Amino acid sequence: MSLTQQASRAAPGAGPTRRPSPPRSRRRAAETRAGYAFLAPWLLGFIALTAGPMIASLYLAFTDYHPIRGGSWIGLDNFDRLFDDPRFLDSVEVTSQYAVIGTPVKLAAALGVAMLLNSRRRGQGTYRSLFYAPSLIGASVSVAIVWKAMFNDQGIVDDIGQFFGMPAGGWVGNPDLTLPMMVLLAVWQFGAPMVIFLAGLKQIPNELYEAAQMDGAGAVRQFFRITLPMLSPVLFFNLVLETINSFQIFASAFIISGGQGGPANSTLFYTLYLYQRGFGQGQLGYAAAMAWLLVIVVGIITLIFFRTSRYWVHYSGEGR
Template sequence: MSLTHEASRESANSTPARRPRNGRPPRRGAETRAGYAFLAPWLLGFITLTAGPMIASLYLSFTNFHPIRDWGWVGFDNFTRLFDDPRFMDSVQVTGLYAVVGTPIKLAAALGVAMLLNNRRRGQGTYRSLFYAPSLIGASVSIAIIWKAMFNDQGIVDEIGQFFGMKPGGWVGNPDMTLPMMILLAVWQFGAPMVIFLAGLKQIPNELYEAAEVDGAGPLRKFFRITLPMLSPVLFFNLVLETINSFQVFASAFIISGGKGGPANSTLFYTLYLYQRGFGQGQLGYAAAMAWLLVIVVGIITLIFFKTSKYWVHYGGETR
């Protein structure tokens, strides 16, 4: 009798506890609520500061919104008017040339310096900090003012150029030299991609270079056969990031040109012209259309990069 009672008791103890009707234990539900509570500030900020303004700007892009005048729905008129605007086409040309020329030069400079800093030497940390410093301060208004003073008429760059036989006049007031000056400013800020390249170089096994040396490979062959293929994922990341950044140049162009994009529209970058139409002339609907066209173009370029990456980006352990 006692054995039967003991067995029934063990059977009752081994019966699984009932789960709530929603299928989740009470602790799991509490953790879920706590997770949503911690996410609430970010969600609130995303909805009010990111998603909300984006939806509002998309709506405004189909209107002729003006802060002090009557406005209404115009459909796709803003988008069609863009291509009849000569200053818009100038801004597209300036920004496109800046991205196509400046981005490769900046990445080449970043990779070259990263390869130099990859070798062990005394004071290596100091050199890395000095090369990275321009990326921390290069986009600031104060540096843009200093840069303008350096390249202006009678500036230090103009004085050095005259010493070597160049004509006086400065770069700021010369339409043929302002865009190269802006590209040079972008290249000067190569610290961020340099650090990323340096981290990628640290991941390449030295055994590959040693084996290449045994086979008689020189520096160029090792660079194109080992360094570039092994560094291609990092190169792809920097290429996408820097290309997107090149379409967002504003502060330096605004300071150097005084907000006008001159001379002769040579510094009229896309975002600067967007600012002029939206906040200078109050044509916020037109500016919103420009902003969304920029989003679409950058998205298409990024998609092309990702689609073509399978032909030249090689990941470790990947078989082709």
């Protein structure tokens, strides 16, 4: 009996260990090096463009830093000053109203159009493309310029409003109408959530609707008893993404207000005021504190969504 067999019998459950042959070890090492080589550009970009700036901004949030004069460590003073700044409070109010009003309206429009496009009809692909096209443009400068021209004084929207008896003056210069105008711009670009809703609707078995019709359930009851529960995971996904996006609005507000947030701070969104403080006035420490406060608030809101999702999000195959 060989020594290996004797050792195997002497230690039950312990088999002979085999070391990888040198060629296999070298091959694994080469594969590892190749993997790191392909990963290196992403790692360098992440460190240089994401992790590095985040760490730097976290440091700046506790300093009174100016790009020319430099700065010094001031601790939590920037965060204390935020809540004594009336323009900061105005930006929080405007952004909160935009998120609370714009997100549900945008999702409702996206879901409504998705349900219309879910049925089979002639030219369905063309309709989907037309409704999705505005999302391809995004919140670009050109869209904001066109939107401002449409809603400005003597613009096409103003002319239509005067035709139906509304007072002249346009929406851009009216503090009571600027926020609805921004909400309409967001709703107009509902293509991305619409496509996601449409994909979710395709996954709902048609047998559920047939059984509900046999039981005498109407369209409204089918919507609340079948469509919404089956679509709740997709609705949750869209709700989280669109809420986060609503707190990041900048380009359209900057173009429409000329970078000032007017009139009467009605378009002074959070990120626009952050830009004014950081790059307009050179108060990078104050702007960094605003940025990190936004990260914390958005993180808390997202956490609340995930914590409460257990009560209204239903996944297929999940026991209830």
